[in-house]
Amino acid sequence: MSVATPVSGLLPRHSRIRARGFGSIRIGSNENPPHRTSSESDLGRNKDDEAAGNETMEAPYSCEKQDSDKRSRKKRYHRHSHDQIMEMESFFKECPHPDDKQRKELSRELGLDPMQVKFWFQNKRTQSQHERHENSILRAENDKLRANNTSYKEALANASCPSCGNPTALGEMSFDEQQLNIENTRLREEIQKMSAIIAKCGGKPASSYHNMPSQNQLMSPLSFDQGVGNYGAQTAMVGEMFGGNEPLRTLLITNDFDKDIVMEIGGVAMQELTAMAVNGNPLWVPANGYEILNQDEYLVLFPKGIGPTPLGVKVEASRHSAVVIMDCNKLVEIFMDVDQWANMFCGIISRAVLHQVLEIGGKEILDGACQVMSAEFQVPSPLVPIRDDCFVRFCKRNSRESWVIVDFSVDQLRPSSFTKTRRRPSGCVITALPNGYSKIVWIEHVELDDNEVHDLYKNYVNSGLAFGAKRWVASLDRQCERLASAIATNIPQGSIGVFTNLEGRISTMKLAERMMLSFCTGVGASTANAWTPLTVGSKDVRVMTRKSVDDPGRPSGTVLSAATSLWLPFPSRTVFDFLRSEYSRNQWDILSNGGPVQELAHIANGHDTGNCVSLLQVNTANSSQSNMIILQESCTDATGSFVVYAPIDLASINIVLRGGNPDCVALLPSGFAVLPDGPELMNNGGHIREVGSGGCLLTVAFQILVDSIPTSKLSASSVTTVSSLIKCTVERIQAAVCSGGT
Structure with a gap:
């Protein structure tokens, strides 16, 4: 029989374990201490388990098998709990080498085998030795880097330029500080130059501007929360900059657009x-x-x-x-x-x-x-x-x-x-x-x-009409009338051929606006238009191709654009009225096959009858064109005229007429631009025609879908066909206008 002498109630748990001679001791116990098995020995030598410190093998156990009386031992892994590890970690910090009594008491408190506790401490000590060794290596490398850094600083401090012999380092400044110092010097020089100019213009001494704030103290160019400031003072500073002694180009404005200047x-x-x-x-x-x-x-x-x-x-x-x-x-x-x-x-x-x-x-x-x-x-x-x-x-x-x-x-x-x-x-x-x-x-x-x-176009451009103020104002006046008519509500009900549905009228005008915008941006010599010259007979035709992919406003595929310009000895208004009229359309429109064209409805865009949006239908025996409607917008002012059109299928135009979204309607606009002047020419009386004497400049432009596959290559036959179409259209227009007695 064993007698226990407990003293656990007298000291804290760690203290009663660590104090030698105290603890829970069994007297006269017949229990033998557990022997270390081979598996446990392997565990003690396992370096991975030593590093982890939280996974050991428990003592083997036996089980009976039905076909023999032999007992086999199986290994079972045991992972220490978080609390067990924390207790042993805390004990290790105070006593890394516990004796047998301390290990037994610790194992009893933690519910572990004493050998498991022993092996854990062995692994922990081995792990600590590895860490100390690694720390010493890192410390030595750090000392070496410090020494190298010190030597580099000394070398930079004593370096000199091989050309001038001056020092190349700026003391202990960092790289950013050096760059800021250089930038400040440059800005200071610019301020001095501007101060001298301002002093000449406004009469103030240049020294009064030497304390202007640096560039990084000025308001950010994208700061919207401050006003313009005192314009009287600013104007006095600059003086009459456009009337000063110094040209404006001497003012230095950086790429960041100095806001104040x-x-x-x-x-x-x-x-x-x-x-x-x-x-x-x-x-x-x-x-x-x-x-x-x-x-x-x-x-x-x-x-x-x-x-x-x-x-x-x-x-x-x-x-x-x-x-x-x-x-x-x-x-x-x-x-x-x-x-x-x-x-x-x-x-x-x-x-x-x-x-x-x-x-x-x-x-x-x-x-x-x-x-x-x-x-x-x-x-x-x-x-x-x-x-x-x-x-x-x-x-x-x-x-x-x-x-x-x-x-x-x-x-x-x-x-x-x-x-x-x-x-x-x-x-x-x-x-x-x-x-x-x-x-x-x-x-x-x-x-x-x-x-x-x-x-x-030289005489037209030299006249000042091409880019002058008159063209800007005329275009603005026409567009203001167009916007006013889009929201007009005083349209008489029951008018024949007139849109009375407000939603349908607005939707149709939006579609026509996109058509006109697409034509205008695609007919000029913009950097976005890569025109290629092509001579077809006596006509100078420019062609280019575009790829349309996933664009709801254009049909998908390869689009060929072709344009040509020529001078006609007829007034621009005469040519404009001829091109926009549905009665004369079959005389030049090859696609109408000579069939009559009927206007289904129109929207007036101002006091001039030539400014309107129309829906036209071609009456032809061709069944493929029976469900096709032509959307056309014509506009004119004192500086130029446009007639732009695009075919649209009947289903799409019906959606637009009901007020539907026009952005999803795919269209390819073609048309004409008529300018009211041309070059100097001799008339029948032998006098030189002056600019504005009655001729006009006509530009004809077509956009045609040549292939519905965007990745396809353009064939020479497609280019020839479109170029021939332009040539034939121009010849028909010239013949028709001349036959009209003009």
């Missing part, structure tokens, strides 16, 4: 534009229904300008005004939104991009807004190169009824220093009138090199 220049450009808008003769001279700038008088009023005009560069400056049916605030919103602006003038702008918003406006929306933009300006013909320019647009409200929007080029905003187009202060002054009307005074003032213009 650009805003100051915008204020001065606005003053110049306002002065040019209110001054009359002798600054402006009447010519062909608009006004051109008297350069001598301009130099008198603005003697210092933005620098002299380079040799071989032409100056174009014109002014025109009109009253348009649109609220002035809505006009400002359109002009300051690059997408709306490009859509409004789709016949003039082929591409437009907003690069950066420098200021969104101050106290009132868009008042003081400033942004950096670029645009491509075009004539609807592949023979006239586009005029691309990167410029700043600045918007300011002069009074309760007046806004000023000014554009000006800054050469430093371009990736290269050479530019073919530079905008002096150009833009418009908008004045609010009663009943939602606005008066607009438009000024276009540019310097350019247009030596690449085709001979066919």
Whole structure:
């Protein structure tokens, strides 16, 4: 019989285990201590288990088998619990070498075999030895790296330039600090240069600007939460920048578009534009229904300008005004939104991009807004190169009824220093009138090199009508009438051939707008159009291909575009009326097969009967065309005319007429652009025709789906077919117009 002498209630658990001679001791016990088995020995030598410290093998056990009395031993793994490991870890920190009594007491408390506890401590000690060895190796490597780093610093501190012998290191500065120091030096030099210019213009000493904040202290170019600031003070600082002794190009504007400087220049450009808008003769001279700038008088009023005009560069400056049916605030919103602006003038702008918003406006929306933009300006013909320019647009409200929007080029905003187009202060002054009307005074003032213009268009471009103020204002007036008619509600019910359903009318006009936009952007010499010249007979035809994939607005496949331009000795209005009329369409439209064309319905877009959207149906015996409707939009103003059309299947047009979404209707627009002038020619009386004497420039453009597979290659036969189609169409138009007695 064994007698136990417990003392566990006198000390804490760890203390009663660790104190030698104390604990729960059995006296006279006949139980033998457990022997270490071979499996347990293997466990003790297992390095993986030593590292883990939490997995051991328990003592083997025996089991009977039915066919023999032999007993076999099986190994069973035992994973220590989290609490068991934590207890042994805590004990190990105080006593890494426990004796037998401590191991037995610890095993009893943890419910483990004493040999398991013994092996765990052995593994733990081995693991600690490995860690100490690794730590010593890492410590030695760290000391070596420190020594190398110190030697490198000493070498850099004592290094000198082989050319000049000066030190190459800046003390203990980091690389970033060195770069900031260099940048600060450069900015300080720029500030000194600008201060000298400002001092000359505004009369203030240059030293007063030496303490201007650094570039990283200025407002971020995309910060919209601050106003324009004190424009009076800023204008005084800059002075008459467009009338100073120094040219504008000497001002350094970085690629990040220094906001404060650009805003100051915008204020001065606005003053110049306002002065040019209110001054009359002798600054402006009447010519062909608009006004051109008297350069001598301009130099008198603005003697210092933005620098002299380079040799071989032409100056174009014109002014025109009109009253348009649109609220002035809505006009400002359109002009300051690059997408709306490009859509409004789709016949003039082929591409437009907003690069950066420098200021969104101050106290009132868009008042003081400033942004950096670029645009491509075009004539609807592949023979006239586009005029691309990167410029700043600045918007300011002069009074309760007046806004000023000014554009000006800054050469430093371009990736290269050479530019073919530079905008002096150009833009418009908008004045609010009663009943939602606005008066607009438009000024276009540019310097350019247009030596690449085709001979066919040189006189038209030189006249100032191609890119002048009159064309901008005429296009704006026509588009304002179009937008007003889209939302008109006073249409008489029961009118024959007129859309009376408001939803259907709006949806149809949206589809026609997309058709017109697609035609205008695809017919010019934009950088997005890779035209290839092709001579078909005596006609100079330009062709290009486009791949359409997953575009709901275009049929999928390979599209061939072809265009040609020519001069006709007939008034532009005569040619325009002939092309838009459904009665004369079968005389030139080869696809109608000579069948009569009937107008099913139309939408009037202003006071001119030529401005309308029509739905036409070709009455032909060809069954494949019986379910096809032609959507056509014709528009005209004093500077040009368009007739654009596209075939649409009957099911799609019915959805649109019910007010459905027009964006999913696939169309390929073709059509004509008619400009009211041509080159100088001898008439029957022997006199030279002048610009505007009655000729017109006609551009014919077709888009045809040649293959429904986008990856297919274009065949030579497809190009020949489309080119021949253009040639035949042009010949039919010439013959039909001539036979009309014009």
